Amino acid sequence: MENLTPMMKQYLEIKNNNKGSILFFRLGDFYEMFFDDAIETSKLLEITLTGKACGNGEKAPMCGVPYHSAKSYIQKLINFGKKVAICEQVEDPKDAKGIVKRDVVKIITPGTVLDDDMIEGSSNNYIMAIITDEDIVYMTYADITTGEVNNITTTYQEVSNIFFSVMPSEIIMDDIFLKKMKENSFKNSKIINNFLIENNVVQNTANYENIEEFISDNNLADKIPSLIQIYKYVYDTQKFFDINFFYEKNQVKYMSLDYYTIKNLELIESIRKNNSYTLFWVLNKANTSMGSRLLKQYLLKPLNDENEIRQRLNKVSSFVEHYSVSTGVSHILREVYDLERISNRIVYDTVSHRDLLNLKKSLKAVNEIKNIFKGENDSRFEELYEVLSKNDLMPIINLIEKSIEEIGEDFKKEHIIKSSYDEKLAYYRDLLENTSNILIKMERDEREKTGIKNLKISYNKVFGYYIEITKAALQNFNMPSDYERRQTLVSSERFINNNLKKIEEEMLSAKQGESQLESSLYKEVKEELKNFIPKIMQVAEMISQIDVYTALAKTAIENDYVKPMISTDGNIVIKNGRHPVIEKLLPNEEYVPNDTDLTSSETHIITGPNMAGKSTYMRQVAIIMLMAHIGSYVPASFAQIPIIDSIYTRIGASDDLSMGQSTFMVEMTEVSNILKNATQNSLIILDEIGRGTSTYDGMSLAFSIVEYICEHIKAKTLVSTHYHELTALESKYKNIKNYCMLVDDSKEIKFLRKIVLGKADKSYGIHVAQLADLPYEVLERANIILSKLETSEKKSSKKYNQKSEQDQVSIENFSKDNNLRIVQKIKDLNIDEYTPRQAMDLLYKIKSELR
Numbered sequence: 001m002e003n004l005t006p007m008m009k010q011y012l013e014i015k016n017n018n019k020g021s022i023l024f025f026r027l028g029d030f031y032e033m034f035f036d037d038a039i040e041t042s043k044l045l046e047i048t049l050t051g052k053a054c055g056n057g058e059k060a061p062m063c064g065v066p067y068h069s070a071k072s073y074i075q076k077l078i079n080f081g082k083k084v085a086i087c088e089q090v091e092d093p094k095d096a097k098g099i100v101k102r103d104v105v106k107i108i109t110p111g112t113v114l115d116d117d118m119i120e121g122s123s124n125n126y127i128m129a130i131i132t133d134e135d136i137v138y139m140t141y142a143d144i145t146t147g148e149v150n151n152i153t154t155t156y157q158e159v160s161n162i163f164f165s166v167m168p169s170e171i172i173m174d175d176i177f178l179k180k181m182k183e184n185s186f187k188n189s190k191i192i193n194n195f196l197i198e199n200n201v202v203q204n205t206a207n208y209e210n211i212e213e214f215i216s217d218n219n220l221a222d223k224i225p226s227l228i229q230i231y232k233y234v235y236d237t238q239k240f241f242d243i244n245f246f247y248e249k250n251q252v253k254y255m256s257l258d259y260y261t262i263k264n265l266e267l268i269e270s271i272r273k274n275n276s277y278t279l280f281w282v283l284n285k286a287n288t289s290m291g292s293r294l295l296k297q298y299l300l301k302p303l304n305d306e307n308e309i310r311q312r313l314n315k316v317s318s319f320v321e322h323y324s325v326s327t328g329v330s331h332i333l334r335e336v337y338d339l340e341r342i343s344n345r346i347v348y349d350t351v352s353h354r355d356l357l358n359l360k361k362s363l364k365a366v367n368e369i370k371n372i373f374k375g376e377n378d379s380r381f382e383e384l385y386e387v388l389s390k391n392d393l394m395p396i397i398n399l400i401e402k403s404i405e406e407i408g409e410d411f412k413k414e415h416i417i418k419s420s421y422d423e424k425l426a427y428y429r430d431l432l433e434n435t436s437n438i439l440i441k442m443e444r445d446e447r448e449k450t451g452i453k454n455l456k457i458s459y460n461k462v463f464g465y466y467i468e469i470t471k472a473a474l475q476n477f478n479m480p481s482d483y484e485r486r487q488t489l490v491s492s493e494r495f496i497n498n499n500l501k502k503i504e505e506e507m508l509s510a511k512q513g514e515s516q517l518e519s520s521l522y523k524e525v526k527e528e529l530k531n532f533i534p535k536i537m538q539v540a541e542m543i544s545q546i547d548v549y550t551a552l553a554k555t556a557i558e559n560d561y562v563k564p565m566i567s568t569d570g571n572i573v574i575k576n577g578r579h580p581v582i583e584k585l586l587p588n589e590e591y592v593p594n595d596t597d598l599t600s601s602e603t604h605i606i607t608g609p610n611m612a613g614k615s616t617y618m619r620q621v622a623i624i625m626l627m628a629h630i631g632s633y634v635p636a637s638f639a640q641i642p643i644i645d646s647i648y649t650r651i652g653a654s655d656d657l658s659m660g661q662s663t664f665m666v667e668m669t670e671v672s673n674i675l676k677n678a679t680q681n682s683l684i685i686l687d688e689i690g691r692g693t694s695t696y697d698g699m700s701l702a703f704s705i706v707e708y709i710c711e712h713i714k715a716k717t718l719v720s721t722h723y724h725e726l727t728a729l730e731s732k733y734k735n736i737k738n739y740c741m742l743v744d745d746s747k748e749i750k751f752l753r754k755i756v757l758g759k760a761d762k763s764y765g766i767h768v769a770q771l772a773d774l775p776y777e778v779l780e781r782a783n784i785i786l787s788k789l790e791t792s793e794k795k796s797s798k799k800y801n802q803k804s805e806q807d808q809v810s811i812e813n814f815s816k817d818n819n820l821r822i823v824q825k826i827k828d829l830n831i832d833e834y835t836p837r838q839a840m841d842l843l844y845k846i847k848s849e850l851r
Helices: 006-016 035-045 067-079 156-166 175-182 189-198 211-217 225-238 259-264 279-283 289-300 306-321 323-333 339-347 353-374 379-389 394-403 423-433 435-450 498-530 533-559 614-629 663-677 695-713 724-731 765-771 776-791 805-828 836-850
Strands: 022-027 030-034 050-053 059-066 084-089 102-108 127-133 136-143 148-154 170-173 202-205 456-460 464-470 484-488 492-496 572-577 594-598 603-607 638-641 646-650 682-687 716-720 736-744 750-757
Touching: 006 022, 006 030, 006 102, 022 035, 022 067, 022 102, 030 035, 030 067, 035 059, 035 067, 059 067, 067 084, 102 225, 127 156, 127 175, 127 225, 136 156, 136 225, 148 156, 148 225, 156 189, 156 259, 170 175, 170 225, 175 189, 175 202, 211 225, 259 646, 279 289, 279 533, 279 614, 289 339, 289 533, 306 323, 306 379, 306 533, 306 614, 323 353, 323 533, 339 353, 339 498, 339 533, 353 379, 353 394, 353 533, 379 533, 394 498, 423 435, 423 498, 435 456, 435 464, 435 498, 464 498, 492 498, 572 614, 594 614, 594 750, 603 614, 603 695, 603 724, 614 638, 614 646, 614 682, 614 716, 646 663, 663 682, 663 695, 682 695, 695 716, 695 724, 724 736, 765 776, 805 836
Parallel strands: 022 084, 127 170, 170 202, 603 716, 603 736, 646 682, 682 716
Antiparallel strands: 022 030, 030 059, 050 059, 084 102, 127 136, 136 148, 456 464, 464 492, 484 492, 572 594, 572 638, 736 750
């Protein structure tokens, strides 16, 4: 340290106090990084790594990013799960004795990002804290951009469900919880750990430094430890804390959705890891970011309190039944900006001129919405009017109206504060705006006084105001006594006199005074607006709800959804149910609706071929149930829905190599989770259980799992399977019914995608393989082997691998049958419906089949 330059010593001291962060060290117009930070950042951001002399004869690795474009670089680092400490000059260089003082002014982390450009508007950005006390787990998650805080006291077994319904960007945990998670000591702890790694989520251990002092200063003694940790972390990273901005959200009873269900039903993110073709994609007609965020919360936390569900359904009904009101409100909502995040920027003093104008525009729109409800004869609209009327928004609108200057159509702004807002400000601006007129008059007067017609009065930054006279004119010039030479040039002389000095002093005073006064007045306006934050946040919450109601109403009307009835007998009855996402992806093909009649504690075993629609049907039932529980209309012609406590799904499987689990292990882990946690009031979806191992192992497990559900859990259950043997359970259990997907094989095999009572007698797997265009020889051989397997399962596998004369006869018979099928297919064609291109494609396909 002794041989280092003063600047490098300062850097290392600040870095030592912020070891967990990449330090953005401000030097002029750049943020610079040195040593290990520079090496790591240059790789992550793909920027040039250079060096800087550090005073000991060596060069420190160095890289940098421009100050004006730092946001994009910081965002990339945040996406990599890094923390960035912003280090700025904290004193005026003029006042510095030696090197200018610098310090970290804030730390940006994935869970404490405040800038709108760095976070998605339609998603919450949660930071979560988990603190343990023996078997009790305290959980708090907060979005510091909106002020929302949620507190939960729970057990280790419930942690994963809460975690995956929140999907935090950053997590703070104490050492005990961290240890238990790494040891996989509670349900799905391995999945949580894997999620954190895969998604670059920052993990921080709880910081208890100066915690007692912080609790005392902010009167937090009665708060749960996880909430205190969140607040302390916000203070540590933002260097600022205002407890009044945070509001604790009312906790209502939610349905339990585990990680697998959220993933399998593709509620927010599709299996392909994008936001398209999800339930949120279908339902999100919200006009504001606040509404979109709230709708996501609804989907991840469906209600399971009958009262709450009825209330939400009835409010959506009002917007469906009064669609003109819904359309009018929806149109005005487009004028509403993100009130929650504007409020956040007011609190953290990062609010912009434009933000305040957007706030005024938004609150005016809220008043318009309120007036629409006022004139409607509907008790629920009256209720919304009363809630909005509790908060008088005019003082906020008036304050901004009279103080904040509008931005011109060319998006240029000359001032932030209106001249009319303050007399002294108006005086300064009048003086500044009339400078040219004053100088023109003085120039005219001086010309008359001196007789020099080309005398000029001008200004430059170095010498200020001056009177300029050419040297030729000076030859016959009797210099007035108050003229004082200021500068000599090649062809002219510059002077100043008493009048010009006075004007100069006034102008400089006015310019500095105007700038300082405007800054002071703007600060006062922002401080006054902070007093209105609770009122703005209450309005924001109600507007978010109204936005969701209008969005769900619009979706219901456009897609022909129906209002679900709440069942009192525990039975699910759905008529003409549809999958809300799949039907939107079939624009040229009519979606085939299906009925569901699933009584309390009943299991339906569904058989049928691949691609016949078993998985879609089961997902459809689960999604309709979930939609009803968020207070939404559902895709059906009639729906009677019981209140359930959870939905569990086991759909599809894949290797999870990152966790060292095979396909079958993943499947069994998911089934284990269901059997341990489902109750009689749950809905269970099982798709093709036991398929990841040998036939007899898989079938034995499938039998045992279905029997266990029927005998012990007695939940409403849908099971799809290719093990036709499972259908025998119908005769053993009264609460099991067999269903199958209808197939028309009278001519060419056609999947009708209709579910009916009964059981399938074939799987049509080879037909599906034919649709996938497998080589014809493979299909021929598969048919022969299948025929032998079905004739006698006891024959040795060697015989299935030996071709014989009988095989050749079978091949010929199969070929004849196939040729007849193709001939019949040609006869059934209406060739006039085909374009020349389509006809050529069809001819090529027929030729391939004949080959």
